[in-house]
Amino acid sequence: MRPTAQALFAAVFAFVLLVIVPWAIRVTHHDDFYYTLSSVALLAIASGGVWLTFYIGRINIGQGAYALIGGYASAIFVVKAGLSFWIAMPLAGVVCALVSVAIGLPILRLRGVYFAMVTLVLTEVARLSALALPITNGAMGITEIPPPGPLGLFGFNLLPSFASFANRNQAFYFLCVVMMMLCFAALYRLVNSRVGRLFAALRQNEDLASSMGLNVPALRVLAYAISSFLGGVGGAIFAAIAQSVYPSSFTVADSINFMLNCFLGGLGYVFGPMLGTLVLYFGWDLLFQAGQYQLLIYSGVMIILMLVLPNGLLSLRFSRKKGA
């Protein structure tokens, strides 16, 4: 895509999310959609991180662990250290990135299914630690987290306190959507940069990349740290919306869902996780009417999708282009 087309696409996307969607919600009086869409945006951020680890050729089923760590970190920063949410959120991401460097250095030596299984175990470790550690308050979790305060920069007041908004969910919607666009713009930029090419080289053949003089261990830890940062930020905002975080806030099922979002959207496309999250989340919500058959239909559709489009939803567009 040419730069002008890119900018145009981004502008249209932002316009739809920031103007058209809120307008549609106001006209149709579906205020609960704000909450749903905020959740989709946050889950998409975390899934974007998972996608990046897929991009270097690792199956990551451990994003739930980092979302949980991020949620707890920001909650502890806000409640116990009294920091502002706007500082706590990026700090939570940094905490996750640091943790992931410590964990990633040894476990990123594993490949294929071994790495996948270790990350799966990691999610359980995070949940069990949250239950056992004293600072996380065990099964009670951390509750009554105050809503984000005012955001100021160099004396200018950019945003008033979230507590002063009449419609807090709307405010959170804008926060989440803006964060999602920032994260995915950064991911897109990253993948199309020199480092992105190096990541792609890792996916294709690590030994070959190493023989070309790449510092393979450093690069894969970098990718994993960015991935975990995104997971942590997602988890931190989630804790702020819910105003609470529990050991069961993010579990193995969430970790698997993050991975599924990437698969469904298509592993070859940066914006795949966004689409995958939207489809999976709304698919699940729409099936709510199906009552007890919800999970059956949902998983049935997932299996059928997998049979028909094993390379993700976005592959539809690309395969057609190839044929034309």
Next chain:
Amino acid sequence: MEQVIVNGLYLGAQYALIALGLTLIFALMNVLNFAHGQMYVIGGFLVYEIYGRMHWPFVVALFAAAATLAVIGGLLERFLFRTVIRRSLREESTMLLAAGVAYFLDAAILLLFGEKQHGVPKIVRGVFVSDNLIIPYDRVLVACLAILFIVAFVLMMQFTKPGRAMRAMAQDRVAAQLMGVPVEFYSLVGFALGAMLAGLVGGLLVTITGVNSGIGGPISIKAFTMVMIGGAGVVGGAILGGFILGMLESVGLSVLHSYGDITYLAIFVSLLIFLSIRPNGLMGKPWG
């Protein structure tokens, strides 16, 4: 102390049987079967229905559960996994399929059997009591049966023609195909066999722990842990991993219980450390 060791051995025997099925499917097809725990649950519920509610003999119920799971496994391989492996650009896609199947089976189990915990009458009554050892006889029987099945499985893999073919496939699928092994047929057989083992152990354990529709996921995670300890795709590793996890769990529960519920946290953390030193587990081949 003797009690702890006996408990560990008993747990280990059943765990090893669970891990065997998972590792078999992984070795033959490179598929991480997320639905393994759900297959275990189906086996448990079938035995509950046939033996517990219809009061047919336990052996018949166990046989029926194993046969049903073998058919389910065969169908899954033939119509789902084989198709996706052929069409997909990336091997990992089978993981999404496996997760989808796990959800599907979870939902089906919930609809068919409900969410209640179910138990069945004991197969053998009585308890063995000595100075410092208490073992119910039904646990002895289940452990013996589990070990019997493990031995039968290992003998089958070592000395029969299908066993040899499957071992060859696990080593190198393409080479096996070039030597005239019908790999598609044996993939089907292997998947059916793996599912059957899951159903078998589910059917055995329903007599002791009972069964409910929510235990599938945790069972799968335990099975993954065992396979990682022993090394993925290696029969000996699965058995070893099963016994080690059983022992760790038994010892951990008795040693660590004064510190609260941290046995599994300790096991998982030591697993992470162990794997960063020995990435392929105890007996695994490099990079699965």
